[in-house]
Amino acid sequence: MLIKGVHARKIKDSRKEETIEVSINGSSASSPSGKSKGKYETPSFHKSLDWDIKAINSLKIPFDLNSFSDLAKLESFIKKKFNFKDAKQFGANALFALESAILKAIAKEQGKQLWQIINPNARKMPIPVGNAVGGGLHSHNKESPDFQEFLLIPREKSIKANIKLMNQVYNKLKSLIKSNSKNDEGAWQTSFSNEQILNILSKFKQIRIGIDAASSSFYRNSYYSYKNKSLNKKAQIYYINDLIKKYNIFYMEDPLEENDFRGFSSLTKRNLLVGDDLTATHFSRLKKAISLKSINAMIVKPNQNGSLLELKKIIDLCKEHKVKTILSHRSGETMDNSLADYAFAFQTDFIKCGISTKWREAKLKRLIQIENSINRS
Numbered sequence: 001m002l003i004k005g006v007h008a009r010k011i012k013d014s015r016k017e018e019t020i021e022v023s024i025n026g027s028s029a030s031s032p033s034g035k036s037k038g039k040y041e042t043p044s045f046h047k048s049l050d051w052d053i054k055a056i057n058s059l060k061i062p063f064d065l066n067s068f069s070d071l072a073k074l075e076s077f078i079k080k081k082f083n084f085k086d087a088k089q090f091g092a093n094a095l096f097a098l099e100s101a102i103l104k105a106i107a108k109e110q111g112k113q114l115w116q117i118i119n120p121n122a123r124k125m126p127i128p129v130g131n132a133v134g135g136g137l138h139s140h141n142k143e144s145p146d147f148q149e150f151l152l153i154p155r156e157k158s159i160k161a162n163i164k165l166m167n168q169v170y171n172k173l174k175s176l177i178k179s180n181s182k183n184d185e186g187a188w189q190t191s192f193s194n195e196q197i198l199n200i201l202s203k204f205k206q207i208r209i210g211i212d213a214a215s216s217s218f219y220r221n222s223y224y225s226y227k228n229k230s231l232n233k234k235a236q237i238y239y240i241n242d243l244i245k246k247y248n249i250f251y252m253e254d255p256l257e258e259n260d261f262r263g264f265s266s267l268t269k270r271n272l273l274v275g276d277d278l279t280a281t282h283f284s285r286l287k288k289a290i291s292l293k294s295i296n297a298m299i300v301k302p303n304q305n306g307s308l309l310e311l312k313k314i315i316d317l318c319k320e321h322k323v324k325t326i327l328s329h330r331s332g333e334t335m336d337n338s339l340a341d342y343a344f345a346f347q348t349d350f351i352k353c354g355i356s357t358k359w360r361e362a363k364l365k366r367l368i369q370i371e372n373s374i375n376r377s
Contacts, residue, residue, distance in 0.1 A: 151210030
């Protein structure tokens, strides 16, 4: 199969900020953008968004897609074409969009679904994780809770039933937390405190509770600066452990700042202790977290790294060490629904893609399509 058409352009994400879309032979892929960014993320672009768009549009065509029989060959091609030692030098957003567009073009040519190109033997569906109440940097409400996300994690037997349950609880929460607006991810905004929200969520016995504390966002001068208190590291560990026990929190993400590997190792792991800013979707930081027993679960954001090949290596290492994986969206999303295909292809344990707004619903609908296709086969 020859690539006869390559086109990159700027589009707007769900926060109306510019990002990249790449089309290969009519198959398009785009990259989301994060608002709450860890400092260890791969830069989004090589020099700028404009530089990457120009570089992609200057690719000489035609060239043969059949040589991309695996992710390693795909990245080897990109390094050679752009004269990079590491494909990630291209920038995470640009690299992810380009690789995705190529894989989508291959899938279209072969009459397959995207996930089948990566792992035709995939069978296990990921469990959805949905952001229901928002605070921290993702909130437009100055009186918002300190924690960035209050998450719903259902435990039904099918994707369709899980999504239905998340929506039922999400819709009931609007009046319970006295919300009249949503944040960038479609989560309800409120002036309720962390504990008030957790008290309400704990009443829904059919669903598990998750928190993304995003603690680096309120960590200043060696203290965790809440609206009504300031805690040192020891006090923060005690507070987080107490919340986990009191509210039976199933999922706790980034409860300490992004460099505190040893602090993470002293937190309770009765359920899921999740690294995001701590690990930043990078292989070396994951290895350190494993060696220090910092986490037992990890957020994996494709555009935080850029390389689908390294993403696979990260997920494989997690599985080897029994670290649960959560493939995740970003706050500034696009209508590209391939996150669902990647979660299924890489057989991640969970997929974090929100609940409300068309950008999140696109991923959830795609999960249902994949499940239906598996059930028919």
